[in-house]
Amino acid sequence: MREILSIQQQLLPDLVDTLKKRYTILHYILVSGMVGRRTLALSLNMTERVLRGEVDFLKEQGLIDVEASGMRISAAGRELLEKIEPLVKDLFGLTDLEERIRSHYGLRQVVIVPGDSDVSPHTKKELGRAGASVLRKLVREDEVIAVTGGSTLAEVAYHLTAANPMKGCWFVPARGGLGESVELQANTIASTMAKKAGARYRLLHVPDHLGEEAYQSLMQDDHISEIVQFIRKARMVMHGIGDAMVMARRRKVDSETTESLQRDGALAEAFGYYFDREGRILHKMPTIGLRMEDIQRMDTVIGIAGGKSKGEAIVSVLKHGHEDVLITDEAAAQYIVQRLTS
Template sequence: MHALIAIQQQLLPDLLVVMRKRYLILRQVMLSDMIGRRSLAASLDMTERVLRAETDFLKSQDLLIIDAGGMRISEAGKRLLEEMEPFYKAMFGLSELEEKIRRHFGLKQVVIVSGDSDESPVTRRELGRAGCSVLRKDMKDNDVIAVTGGSTLAQMAGQLTSQAPLKNNLFVPARGGLGESLDYQANTIASTMAKRTGAQYRLLHVPDHLGEEAYTSLMQEPNVREIVEVIRRSRIVVHGIGDAMVMARRRRVDATVAEAMQAEGALAESFGYYFDRNGAVVHKMLTAGLRLEDIMETEVVIAIAGGRSKGEAIAAVMRFGHDDVLVTDEAAALEIASIIDKESAQQG
């Protein structure tokens, strides 16, 4: 495939430009469910005149359905997008980027979607869709799946589907509530994923971080202790990754503690732990839910995070070394690749 693409780039570069344009139009329409021509042109930074010609062609090929309500993708269009995805990745270097990051961090799989989640709602949605695809492939019957909170996981939850009800599977929150928007709390995400797939769910109604006395007291409650034991037996963990200082503010971490964390080089946060750029834990919060030792014993750990601003944070958590799969976007992946290249140059 790579040899054929190299030949096409030399002999028919315009063909690849047109192919990319039509691929992006179909993908945008699919992710939008239904969209008008003006909105589509704005989201693709394309003039309406150019877009009209392209969408008319795609309609003539039965790939788009256009009516008074707007545009939507046909079943044939969806199938074509699925078939084109590996070709598209190879054509624009995403396959090589995936392999570079996978090999450097010793991961089983890296999945990169095009775009920048910091800038594009479409990329955020595509990131969620890719996360759903990875999770569906890894899930088995009778699995317990623990999920963290956050906007990326919420995006993923809203798109998760299953061909058959997963009656024997159980979704649980990886930890207590974050104390922020209900939509982004781990409890909400676990219940949404369960409802959308016909699975079971259990919730953990405790604060996200606790003082030692509160933690000891809560863990003596039989109901809390029982659900925490279930959470810690999860076979799959799906987690987001955040900027350490942003997450510290959202979790209302004491200012003195936050300053100390920053002084120790805290760069990234995931499942309540704060990591420096080398992947070492510099701060942890006492919480009912998954502990670091549980993560280290979990069979499948899936990280999903994107956006150029998170490149360094993602690299830091990957250096921790207990993730199996990374789902990210092109902007974050390019930042991570740049970090890898700098390290290689320094070592060389």
């Protein structure tokens, strides 16, 4: 495959460029669901005249459906994209990046999508689509799946479908709710994923950030204790990865703890744990839900995060050594690989 690609790039560079362009258009339409021609042209930095020709071609091939409200991917277009994804990853140089990161950190799988989530909402949507695809492939019947909150996990929830129902599965929040937008809280994401995937869910209605006294009091409540024990049965977890200082501000961590985290070199946050450059745990927030010992016992731990700004945080969590699968974008992956050689 790679040899053929190399020959094509030498003898027929225009053909390869056309393939990339048409894949990018099709892919954007797929992730968007429905998109107008003008919006698509602006998003891809393409003139409407050039795009019109490409849209006409894709329509003639039966790869997209064009309606008054915009364009959407057809079943044939969706099938084609799935078939050529490995080829396109080679074209964009992502296959090598995936393997370098996978082998260095001993991961089971690495999935990289093109782009930079920091600057492209489309890339974050594609992260969500990739996350949903990985989840569908790895989940087993009657499994308990824990999920954290955040905008990337919300995108994963959006892209799940009931096409292949997750029979007998339960989605649960990995921890108490974060004090931010309801749609980004772990409870909301767990319930949305369950509804989209034809599964069931249980929720944990407690604050994310608790004092020690409140934590002990809540854990004595029979109902909460029973739900927490159910959550700790999870054998799979999908979680986001945050910048330590950004997450400390979002979680309204007190100034003394924030200063301590900064002084100790905290770079990443996941599950309420803060990690330094070498993946060491510096601090744990008193939260109800999964503990590190629960995560270490799991069959599959899936980390998902993108954007060049998250590169350092992702490296920190990978060095902690309990990830099985990483889903990220090209910008973060390039940063990670640069750190391998620096």
